[in-house]
Amino acid sequence: MYRILFFLALIFVPVTFGWWLFIPLALLAVYLIKLPYEIVLAGFLLDLFYYFGQGFWQGHTFTIFTLILIALALFLNQKIHWRKVI
């Protein structure tokens, strides 16, 4: 349940208060949730909405950022003990 609420906050808090809030919230999600795949979906949805430029990297900024985060999380999952907070 908390995981779903965090996912919704991850989408709607940046939209309401500022796009940059997605970055700390995504990092927080990785810290609090064990393997938070849903951040990729949130990043993708926000990429559909925001405009950062014409190129591929600018067009998929948040998707790429979250994919890197999730890849790191997958790697760290094998190395460290991951405490699932929410």
Add this chain to the structure above:
Amino acid sequence: MIFQIKHNNQRFFGRSFLKIFLVSLLILVFVLVFTVFDFSKTLVANLFSPFLKSGNYIYQTIGQIPSFFSDKIELIKKNDALLNEVENNSINLIEYEVVKNENKKLREDLKIKPIGKLISASVISKFPQIPMDSLFVDRGTVDGLIEGDSVLAGERILVGKIVKISKNSSIVALNSFVDVISYGVVSRTSESIEIKGVGGGNIEAKVPFDFDIVVGDKIIVGGSSDYLVAIVGVVEEDRSAGFKKVLMSLPVYISKINTVFILGVNTD
């Protein structure tokens, strides 16, 4: 001493791998569906619109807080100044209407293409809600707009272009958006100049050392009508490189704008 080797039962293609694979597959399907179908942009924009509006309202309310603690004498002075400004503006408006009608008649006599129909649009959100140098407005494909339509802040001030559009909303990239290149002329000398957005409401140009440009010069873009795009703020001379670096700003203060006008191609 006897060592017992304990067998590790962990397999690479175990349950966790299957779980990761299924989740990745689901994400991939979701991304593909949303990328392929065009309705996705409209759906996302419609979903986010109320949140953008409430965020904009919150920022506007926060911006008004200092005005509640203003000094009364200062407010009276400010009120007088504003009343004078309103008086001057009404006189200017009458003069403007006269010049506008004259211009229209001259255009008809000279058979110049008429100025396209302007569509007014409300600014739903701006920085810091969305990235700097962009605006989110409440007009879209339903109103006959397309990507690339020019966006004006007044009848003669061009501020940017539509870059992302959905059914009933669109995103405008201002001329100061990073790497947006525009071509215009210096109004005083009619010399051509290439200007490039550098972000934060700033525009830059690099011109030869002998290029005639001074602080306060206006950059306009031509066509059937002239539009003001930038005002020169600083001119830095680099004698060793033989160039002048011209720093410009947008002609209007974007954070104060709540309505823009879109010069649509298909709106006549």
